[in-house]
Amino acid sequence: MRKDKDYHLIEPTWCKGCGIYGVFAALKKVAAKLDLNPEQLVLVTGIGCHGRLNNYFRSYGFHALHGRTLPVASGIKLSNPSLSVLGVSGDGDAYSIGLGHFIHSLRRNINITYLVVDNRIYALTQGQTSPTSETGFVSVSTPYGSRELSLNGPKLALASGGSFIARGFSGDPKQLSTLIEKGMKHEGFALVEVLSPCVIHNKVNTYQWFKKNIYNLDDDSDYDPRDKKKAWKKLSQETKIPVGLIYVEKRPSYEDLVFRKEAEPIVSDDLRVDVPRLEKIMEKFR
Numbered sequence: 001m002r003k004d005k006d007y008h009l010i011e012p013t014w015c016k017g018c019g020i021y022g023v024f025a026a027l028k029k030v031a032a033k034l035d036l037n038p039e040q041l042v043l044v045t046g047i048g049c050h051g052r053l054n055n056y057f058r059s060y061g062f063h064a065l066h067g068r069t070l071p072v073a074s075g076i077k078l079s080n081p082s083l084s085v086l087g088v089s090g091d092g093d094a095y096s097i098g099l100g101h102f103i104h105s106l107r108r109n110i111n112i113t114y115l116v117v118d119n120r121i122y123a124l125t126q127g128q129t130s131p132t133s134e135t136g137f138v139s140v141s142t143p144y145g146s147r148e149l150s151l152n153g154p155k156l157a158l159a160s161g162g163s164f165i166a167r168g169f170s171g172d173p174k175q176l177s178t179l180i181e182k183g184m185k186h187e188g189f190a191l192v193e194v195l196s197p198c199v200i201h202n203k204v205n206t207y208q209w210f211k212k213n214i215y216n217l218d219d220d221s222d223y224d225p226r227d228k229k230k231a232w233k234k235l236s237q238e239t240k241i242p243v244g245l246i247y248v249e250k251r252p253s254y255e256d257l258v259f260r261k262e263a264e265p266i267v268s269d270d271l272r273v274d275v276p277r278l279e280k281i282m283e284k285f286r
């Protein structure tokens with residue numbers, strides 16, 4: 001049986017107190033609990049402070065371009081479906097430059113677990129306002145306060161056809177590891193957004209702030225994460241932020257539909273390309 005420390009490759013150099021240490025701890029815990037072979041695991045990260053994670057975690061890794069975590073993770077998974085593929089992005093990587101990929105991955109439902117480490121700021125570039133920063137947020141890029149509405153990732157995920165939507169808090173690595181484990185066992189695309197303080201650049205959304213403003217859906221026995229309408233209602237609440245398993249739905253993964261042996265062909269025989277006929281046509285233009 002492997003242990004958490006077996007996935008600890010080198011000591012991280014993130015700022016002291018950064019929320020991402022909780023994400024690193026949760027990931028190691030899940031990998032050890034599932035006894036995952038590091039050679040069967042691929043961690044794809046984007047550009048940002050979160051992007052260092054694959055340097056510290058023992059597994060295969062790919063540090064992708066900014067916003068391109070999901071296309072790289074999708075390519076790896078589809079070319080070798082036997083691998084466990086995890087994507088890790090920041091709120092900027094996922095919801096700003098990478099937003100198109102986010103929506104298409106949700107509707108496609110490829111078997112990937114996607115962690116979005118949401119510190120509500122662009123941290124690596126020294127603290128600019130991000131899509132999840134609240135209206136009025138003051139930073140070096142919005143010195144008079146942001147004039148934009150903030151983006152709700154899990155709500156967008158639900159509207160985009162997400163089949164597994166969860167939100168954790170890096171201050172609670174135990175619950176976070178349970179959510180990641182469920183996401184990894186889910187057949188299809190699993191989003192786990194992680195509320196995560198940046199202790200250097202974001203002086204608003206601190207550990208205390210998050211603790212005061214979140215509530216745990218996993219403690220509510222009346223809440224059924226299979227109920228889409230309820231999930232939408234919870235995600236639409238403006239006052240407190242729900243964490244826990246928000247929505248889960250059973251639907252075939254992309255791989256299931258595409259690679260299954262008995263999969264129905266999408267085009268009929270007469271619509272398939274007739275290669276000899278095509279060659280003949282091309283010959284005329286040579």
Ligand SMILES: Cc1ncc(C[n+]2csc(CCOP(=O)(O)OP(=O)(O)O)c2C)c(N)n1
Nearest residue numbers: 047048049050066090091092093122123124
């Ligand atoms: C194409 C491109 N545009 C902009 C940048 C500059 N850049 C680097 S990291 C980053 C934002 C990082 O924010 P986030 O994704 O939230 O990650 P964090 O640092 O907070 O973990 C930006 C804009 C870049 N590297 N590449």
